[in-house]
Amino acid sequence: MLYRAWTFNASTTEPTELIQHHLTVKALGDYELLVENHAIALNPVDWKIIRPGFLEGSAVQVAGVDGAGIVLAAGKLAKTAVGSRIAYHQSIRGNGSYGEMAIVDSRLSWPVPAHIRFSDAAALVCPGLTALQSLQKLPSMQQQCVLVHGAGTLVGTLLVQLLAAAGARVIAVASSRHQEHLLKLGALGVVNYQQQQVLADTQALLGEHKLTALFDCIDAEKVAAFYPLLDVNSHVITIQGRLTNNPFPAFDKAISLHEVALNTLHRYPSAGQITALQTEFAKLLQCGVSTVEPRLQTISFAEIPQSLQKLKQGQYAKYVAILKAEQ
Structure with missing residues (x-):
């Protein structure tokens, strides 16, 4: 199965240099989920890692860390059912969210209730988890x-x-x-x-x-x-x-x-820390949508590179790419 994704390599210097590739879905690990993206959120960390030297040699990586959508397949130890609505956070050291599909760690994913739009959920992931992790201190x-x-x-x-x-x-x-x-x-x-x-x-x-x-x-x-x-x-x-x-x-x-270093949860998965964030993020989904909505600016999948460049230049907006129309 092929899907489109925005990628960068060891020589990429700017978001506008992202290249769209067709990638093949790989076999899932025990804790992994295959997600059909409905919404992809853009974050400052996305452009910060698009720089020469972040990747080595001929490596190519899908950009992005946050997304939301429907689970299409699940690894044998993943506790998320196929068909579930989820939002997720990706590691900066692996293929990310800027694709029509994404393979994600089920332990860093969160259920999205039916009454909450995927765009709002995706927009809340990185900033919301960062705020919650700050309060844990x-x-x-x-x-x-x-x-x-x-x-x-x-x-x-x-x-x-x-x-x-x-x-x-x-x-x-x-x-x-x-x-x-x-x-x-x-x-x-x-x-x-x-x-x-x-x-x-x-x-x-x-x-x-x-x-x-x-x-x-x-x-x-x-x-x-x-x-x-x-x-x-x-x-x-x-x-x-x-x-x-x-x-x-x-x-x-x-x-x-x-x-605060949100990405460390990917490198050192901690059941206690993740469980605490699971609980608190579920609460944040109920009260944080009204905070993020005034900043939300929806874009198309094709507009991701240009919008990420605007974010790097200090544009005041929370860009979210919509891949599937929301009801």
Whole structure:
């Protein structure tokens, strides 16, 4: 059986250089599923790995990590029935989601209820799982002050929503165009990062309180300005990049450094971690659709390379390719 897919190789430099190939469906492994894609979501990580040196020699790889569709076949140890509606996340180290079909690890797939569109489910996978994995790093946030830097990103917006629902007092740092939406999601206040008095505005919202946690969704190095606002036993969670050194000397503020790396679940499958994400993502599918829908921009399968290039150039949209018409 042949299917079309967008691929890159060791010399590919830009998303617009993706090449469409006809590939043959290979035999399934024990935990694998063959999925007929109905929707494919585009993510920043998709273009970040399309660069010289990521692949070696003559290797060719299907791009993309997120998709949703119908299970056509299942390996003998997969616990997902043929005909199931699922969303999935792929490893960056193997053939991905940018195809009419995809072979996926059943353990990194999630049921999609009939009332939820495949496009919404696919759009939520990577940002939703990233937000959920970020929250796993922390103890209870009930009544704790937390800051989300880059709250205008989809991951950041979902974090604000989830943290507020967990009872945290959330300060969002984002551009002014996101203010109304973030306040509706439960943010205590929104600080415009484009203003010079960012630290002073944040301090004004905190009052006499300190930050228990600081989430960064943009650039790990850019959150340093907020370190004076951290409490003595607090947490810094970086989603884009990592902090290699503790910014405070010994016997000073005892902060914990955390990083989020969603792809590691493919390399080191953890039953406990995956089960926790399965449960929480099922909940997120019920409440997160309204957060992702305003950003959703549907495209055709043929438009994937050009749309991924726009995403790389900073286009504000959540692109999802539709392969099958949704009812």
